[in-house]
Amino acid sequence: MNGSEFNEAILSGDATRRNAALKMLYKSQIVQGTLRQWAGQFNLFKMEPEDILQEGIILLDNLVREGRFRGASKPETFLLGICYNIIRDHKKKVDRVELKESFSDADLYRPETLADALELKELSAEEADRDDRLRAAMAALTEKCREALRLYYLEQKSMAQVAAERGLANANQAKKAVDRCRQSLRDAAG
């Protein structure tokens, strides 16, 4: 799967396609073998290669969903670039990946050069506390609410599509349901 296909799968709004693309990346023998090699090379002791792989995939998924992924690169290379940055700079609690202004397409072909073109933003303590509160607020919602918000925000369904999937009468009913869920979330988040 090339970068463009990966990009398309993540942004398709089709959960099955998105999952398949991410699973392919997760199970990539090239990615796993390279991470094992780096684990030995950098003498990791507080980070497990598995944890780095998962964080790398989460960050790459976020990058793609926010429309910031450069499809010219193979997704494996981009993922390894993120992971290399995490390992080399001992990053903890990385929240998002930014592409530096000096980023060029020439950086895309080797993880090590790609790592230099990325900036990994770490969470502050205050932001980490905020996230804990938000997770608790999401957990307080009903499953129906979480599903409605997921369909609208993650899969970017229209209200008509949300209505169809949730078995609601029409788009107006779906909008009212989503608005109620959003209000519940705000109330729980304080």
Added chain:
Amino acid sequence: MNNFEKIEAYLLGQLSNDERQAFETALQNDADLRAELDRQRLEHRAIELAVRDDLRAQMAAWRAETEDQTTLTATVTEAPPMQVSFVRRNFFRIAAAASVLLVVGFFARSLFGPSGGGTGGDPLAYFDSTARSSGSDRGLPEALNPGLNALKRGNYAEAIAQFEAVTDANYKPQAALFIGEAYFRAKQYDRAVAAFANAEQLAITDDQRYEGQWFRFLSLKAAGRTAEAEDLRQKIAGDGDHIYQQAAEEMR
């Protein structure tokens, strides 16, 4: 476009440059708009966290799928397949060392005591530490069980008949080795030599071939065919890949 929709479009980067600049100007002058932006940012953040946590759970499930295969829990390089055969080689070297005792014990008896079978000190007793006839607990195929049971009972003629009746080509090499063992235990060393030579011919794996050679050597020694035994010993000792190479060296 109402405020909610404008804020959504702004957060998702869907506004044109002009629209974005106009919106940011409006934000500077409208506290309520800024508060609403902050609330919607938090909603987006909460959804983002839920998406990430779902993905973590999904990856945990994928990992569980491949737990037996490839994992990244170790921070050292995964042991390459060669290490398995290395363990096997160590096993065979231990077994080979015990084989040395078998032959040494045999010659000691020949020099200092009566030859032939008997009780304590019987060289065949040393064969047990190298013998493959320990049954299915060593992962031997079920098809060999009738012969193995006869071998353990000491009914060598029946054991040979049972092993000769094995027709599956995959099991014939192992059956041939057991035939050689049965002849050796029956002190029919010349027939054991022939049986182990046949096992070498039938060998599918290198280890099977090495075993055939090694036990043919021991059989030649037991049969008193010293020159042939020494030729074979030198061949084994000179083969760096041979699993009994060290044992052959020790018997120089």
